[in-house]
Structure formats: structure tokens, C-alpha cells
Amino acid sequence: MKPTHLHKSAVSTSWPAPAKLNLFLHITGQRADGYHQLQTLFQFIDHCDYLDFHITNTDDLILHSAISDSVADSDNLILKAAKSLKRYTQYEGGAHIWLDKLLPMGGGLGGGSSDAATTLVALNALWKTNVSPSKLAEIGLTLGADVPVFINGLSAFAEGVGEQLITVEPAEPWYLVIVPDVHVSTKDIFQHPDLPRNTPKLDMNSLMTQQWTNDCQKLVTTKHPQVANALSWLVEYAPSRMTGTGACVFGEFTHSQQALDALAELPAHMRGFVAKGMNKSPLKIRLEQL
């Protein structure tokens, strides 16, 4: 039974856990353990989950969250992250954590990984455990392939399974992100026989000049008409593609008003939001304000 005597209003200001977009996603091979080698370009957007932390002297780690109905505490990446940090540092206290879940789950926006990264970064600061960012990223990688980039907090070209990061500074456009009403399982997409797995490796010099594409998009749009429909609608307004293994798709606009105008035309059965591309993540900005 979770204690209810601590309320969110009693705690410090929130920590953002931003979404990411994969501006392109290439699958260049597969490791012996089945994991896929990727080349991708990560950029953050200013659309976030928010977490609040209240540090306790007792060693409980307790999550207060509306997603507890769909994600068991034992699977929740926030509690897994807090436990990993506590174990690594042998910190004796604990924390109550409140999650305000605003990012769609399983949409390719990396919300779970971002929540885990924010938990590691915030608790490391609040517990004053002084773990280096590179060690935090190493702990984070055991929780999910996207956690290191969220800890690093800078837009990056990534290789490996997404953990080898080189900071880059793409343009920071406005995006209209559409959230199709379907959950795409990352695991199912990576296991599918029709997924292309040997896109030639790009070198750093051609990153910014080549046309950005997503190797999972063809398979996902074939399997999920909701994603195909969202993309066919969006390409009429802007250059558009899918993020991660879907389901979300995004179109890029130079001015916020163009993105808002397109959003205003969105058919009633589709859901979407406008967000700004950010090469420095809201989490990094928050950490620098401490």
C-alpha cells in the first residue's frame, strides 16, 4: 500500500523528461545477441513528462503515478533507474517520486527512457551522490538503448545501439507531431523478417546533406494503416517521417504559426501537438539552473 501522506504540492519544482525525435534512423546490421546496430540522429523537443522528487531518510523508493494501472512498479523504468542508482552508490535514503505522464507511451518518442534518465540525473543531484555523467549513462544503458542520449542532453548522431554519441547541431525547426491511435511494439518491429537490416553506413560528413529517412517506416506503415494515414495527411503540409519504431510521425516547419495552422486542420479522429526542436534538452537546462 502506497503512503498518501506526502502530496505533490509539498515538493520541489518539477524536472522535465523531454521527448526525442529520430530525425533519421538507419539499421546497419545486427549483433550476435540479436540487437540491431543503428545510425540515428536524435533531437529533443519541448514536449515533456514532468517528475517531482521528495527525498526521504528512509530507504523506500515510491512512485505516485497514473500509469501504475498499465505499467507494474517492477517494470517502471523510473523505479528501475532509482534502484540502480541507489545500488551503485549505496545511498542510504530514498525518495517519493511523482510522475505527470504527458508523453504518449510506445509512440517512438522515448518517454520511458527519458523518465529513467531524468530520474538518474535528478536523484544524483538531490542525493548529492556525485556520479559522473558518463557513469550515469552507463547505468542508464542497462535500462534502455535511448537512456544515454537523454542523460547527455545534447542532440547527437548515434551509433551502436544508440549509445555511441557524437554531438551535432541540426536546425531547430517547429514540428507537428501526430500520435496515431495504435501501439507499435519496438520488439515486434525489430524481430520482423521484412525489416531492412543492411543500410550502408554513413560517414559523419554526409549526415547533414543526405535525405533523412527511417528504415522502420515502410514496415510500420504496411502493418498499421493508422500510421500510413497520418503520414499521408502530414506530407501535404511539410516534409514528414516517422520517429523510432513509430507510431508517431512528425512534419517540420520553419515557423511555429505554420505548424499551428496545419494542426488546426487536423481531422477530428487524429491527435497531434506542436513542439520546438531543441539541441539542448530541457533536462540539461534544468540541471544547469541548480
Ligand SMILES: C[C@](O)(CO)[C@H](O)COP(=O)(O)OP(=O)(O)OC[C@H]1O[C@@H](n2ccc(N)nc2=O)[C@H](O)[C@@H]1O
Ligand atoms: C528504435 C529506437 O527508438 C531508436 O531511438 C530505440 O533504439 C529503441 O530503444 P528502446 O525502446 O529503449 O528499446 P529496448 O526497450 O531497449 O528494446 C526493445 C526490444 O527491441 C529490440 N531492439 C531494440 C533496440 C535495438 N537497437 N535493437 C533491437 O533489436 C530488442 O529485441 C529489444 O528487446
Ligand SMILES: Nc1ncnc2c1ncn2[C@@H]1O[C@H](COP(=O)(O)OP(=O)(O)OP(=O)(O)O)[C@@H](O)[C@H]1O
Ligand atoms: N515510466 C515509463 N513511462 C512509459 N513507459 C514505461 C515507463 N516505464 C516502463 N515503461 C514501459 O515501456 C514501454 C515503452 O514506453 P515508451 O513510451 O518509452 O516507448 P517509446 O516512446 O516507443 O520508446 P522508444 O522510442 O524508445 O521505442 C511502455 O509500453 C511501458 O510498458
